[in-house]
Amino acid sequence: MALDRLTGENSLLFIRSEQLFDLARTNSLWYISFGIACCAIEGLMSASGPRFDFDRSGVFFRNSPRQADVMIVAGTVNVKMADTVRRLYEQMPEPRWVVAMGACASTGGPFREYPNVVMGVDKVIPVDVYIPGCPPRPESVQYAFIELRKKIRAKTEERLAARRERD
Amino acid sequence: MSDARDDIVTVGLLAEGMHDPGVPPAGIRRAPTGVDDLATEHLIVNMGPQHPSTHGVLRMLVELDGEEVKNAEVTLGYLHRGIEKLAEHRRFDALGTLMDRGDYVSGIMGETAVALAVEQLMEIEVPRRARWIRVMMAELNRIATHLLWYGTMGLDTGAMGPFLYAMRDRESLLDILEAVSGARMMFNYVRPGGVVADLPVSIEAKIREFCDAFDTYVDEHDAILAGNEIFQARLDGIGVIDAEMALAFGLTGPNLRASGVDFDLRKRRPYDAYDEMIFDVPLGVTGDAMDRFSVRMEEMRQSSRIIRQCIEGMPEGGYTAKVPKVLKPPAGEVYASVESARGEVGIHLVTDGGTSPYRMHYHGPSLYALQALEDLMPGYLLADGCIMIGSADIMLGEVDR
Numbered sequence: 335m336a337l338d339r340l341t342g343e344n345s346l347l348f349i350r351s352e353q354l355f356d357l358a359r360t361n362s363l364w365y366i367s368f369g370i371a372c373c374a375i376e377g378l379m380s381a382s383g384p385r386f387d388f389d390r391s392g393v394f395f396r397n398s399p400r401q402a403d404v405m406i407v408a409g410t411v412n413v414k415m416a417d418t419v420r421r422l423y424e425q426m427p428e429p430r431w432v433v434a435m436g437a438c439a440s441t442g443g444p445f446r447e448y449p450n451v452v453m454g455v456d457k458v459i460p461v462d463v464y465i466p467g468c469p470p471r472p473e474s475v476q477y478a479f480i481e482l483r484k485k486i487r488a489k490t491e492e493r494l495a496a497r498r499e500r501d
Numbered sequence: 502m503s504d505a506r507d508d509i510v511t512v513g514l515l516a517e518g519m520h521d522p523g524v525p526p527a528g529i530r531r532a533p534t535g536v537d538d539l540a541t542e543h544l545i546v547n548m549g550p551q552h553p554s555t556h557g558v559l560r561m562l563v564e565l566d567g568e569e570v571k572n573a574e575v576t577l578g579y580l581h582r583g584i585e586k587l588a589e590h591r592r593f594d595a596l597g598t599l600m601d602r603g604d605y606v607s608g609i610m611g612e613t614a615v616a617l618a619v620e621q622l623m624e625i626e627v628p629r630r631a632r633w634i635r636v637m638m639a640e641l642n643r644i645a646t647h648l649l650w651y652g653t654m655g656l657d658t659g660a661m662g663p664f665l666y667a668m669r670d671r672e673s674l675l676d677i678l679e680a681v682s683g684a685r686m687m688f689n690y691v692r693p694g695g696v697v698a699d700l701p702v703s704i705e706a707k708i709r710e711f712c713d714a715f716d717t718y719v720d721e722h723d724a725i726l727a728g729n730e731i732f733q734a735r736l737d738g739i740g741v742i743d744a745e746m747a748l749a750f751g752l753t754g755p756n757l758r759a760s761g762v763d764f765d766l767r768k769r770r771p772y773d774a775y776d777e778m779i780f781d782v783p784l785g786v787t788g789d790a791m792d793r794f795s796v797r798m799e800e801m802r803q804s805s806r807i808i809r810q811c812i813e814g815m816p817e818g819g820y821t822a823k824v825p826k827v828l829k830p831p832a833g834e835v836y837a838s839v840e841s842a843r844g845e846v847g848i849h850l851v852t853d854g855g856t857s858p859y860r861m862h863y864h865g866p867s868l869y870a871l872q873a874l875e876d877l878m879p880g881y882l883l884a885d886g887c888i889m890i891g892s893a894d895i896m897l898g899e900v901d902r
């Protein structure tokens with residue numbers, strides 16, 4: 335795997351701690367099992383089913399927000415729900431990421447005309463990746479996780495570059 | 502329970518010959534005698550909306566005495582998205598999209614309810630082939646719904662395996678549904694006047710293949726859970742709904758039939774082509790969670806039987822009646838209902854002659870099952886409460902609408 339490539343023959347690994355943490359983080363993105371509406375069936379249930387099997391890429395569900403790194407907002411967030419979403423997000427330990435899955439979580443989707451529906455979960459919590467679709471296929475969710483990994487790595491690179499410049 | 506545990510501790514320690522059971526060794530504290538006379542404080546626990554066994558965004562306030570539920574209060578509205586209101590601004594052929602998102606696991610049946618209502622208003626004669634396709638799709642969808650319920654029922658009792666097996670079968674079902682309708686979940690396939698497209702070529706072979714496989718798989722599914730002693734112990738005698746209570750709460754679908762009431766809209770008020778199909782309606786005896794489990798398992802077998810009849814005798818003809826592009830039913834009022842996987846899904850339409858309904862009411866079965874839960878849970882352990890929620894198979898999208 336990646337580690338073999340890094341270590342080579344001598345089995346000695348020189349790596350910045352940030353990069354090491356990234357390596358660990360990007361390969362075990364645990365999401366909180368929090369299905370709100372229709373998207374949850376595709377994004378959380380089919381996704382953890384045998385065909386798509388997110389588990390093999392280290393993406394697995396946790397029932398407690400305190401053990402989760404990622405929150406997949408899968409469904410329509412309404413005004414009553416917005417509070418809960420915010421609270422769950424705040425309970426998650428740093429660093430944490432949010433994937434807005436589906437039209438509803440991104441913009442309000444088919445229900446955006448209804449005043450009780452929040453027009454996108456980004457009105458309540460910061461979102462890292464948006465997935466279009468109603469509902470998006472599990473493949474799209476997989477793609478979202480690939481993008482999320484890139485984003486996590488890019489952030490560290492950025493930080494390291496900034497430090498190099500400063501020193 | 503606690504007595505049994507005490508016994509085990511005593512026996513274990515005695516076997517090592519360490520002490521006299523009358524005197525607890527240092528470090529082991531026994532409850533003081535006469536503890537039953539002491540009052541305990543009730544604890545109010547907030548269960549949900551984020552909870553793995555509430556199947557969506559159900560929130561319950563449970564008052565607990567130890568682990569025993571004293572009182573349960575359901576809080577609704579976490580998924581209220583105004584389906585009924587939005588329907589007043591949708592064209593009649595677009596109502597199905599909203600119904601798909603109401604009960605999002607059994608979309609075809611919801612669409613059929615709307616289509617039937619509009620057809621009754623406009624007096625459209627649906628071609629025979631279209632009616633047969635609808636029946637076939639509805640039954641495929643029913644199996645998919647029950648499979649999802651079966652998987653989560655396993656998860657509720659602490660078994661992960663059944664979920665994976667159920668999802669495997671569900672994926673092959675979704676493949677068929679996708680081949681026919683173009684979508685895995687939000688089909689929008691059944692429209693007023695018929696269905697939106699004919700069956701694709703050679704889908705029959707695929708469906709037959711699925712049915713053949715599924716007939717053996719369903720027995721496997723049944724054996725994995727119902728043959729498991731732990732599962733039996735967790736479900737037997739839990740959440741008993743007798744016939745009288747079921748009727749009083751207005752339960753429909755498998756929940757009602759598990760109580761022994763023979764009421765299935767497919768038999769009682771046949772719509773589409775159900776009067777031409779041969780199938781049995783499984784009934785329960787006591788109405789406990791185990792009965793609800795067996796009724797649903799048997800329903801899957803019956804659905805597979807109906808699907809077989811559909812592919813064997815699929816009539817030739819058009820897949821849709823001649824309907825105008827913009828549907829404009831005359832002013833009036835109509836109620837149409839179908840037997841969805843969870844019970845009676847009814848659509849009450851009031852029209853004023855325009856292109857969208859004046860008012861739509863969406864009658865779903867889950868709300869009634871939820872009301873029964875409030876009455877059922879007190880007196881049981883909290884863990885049994887989760888079993889009741891699971892076995893009632895509620896769908897929050899349909900409760901809150």
Ligand code: SF4
Binds near residue numbers: 410
């Ligand atoms: S985007 Fe579509 S599928 Fe997802 S929650 Fe919204 S309505 Fe349901």
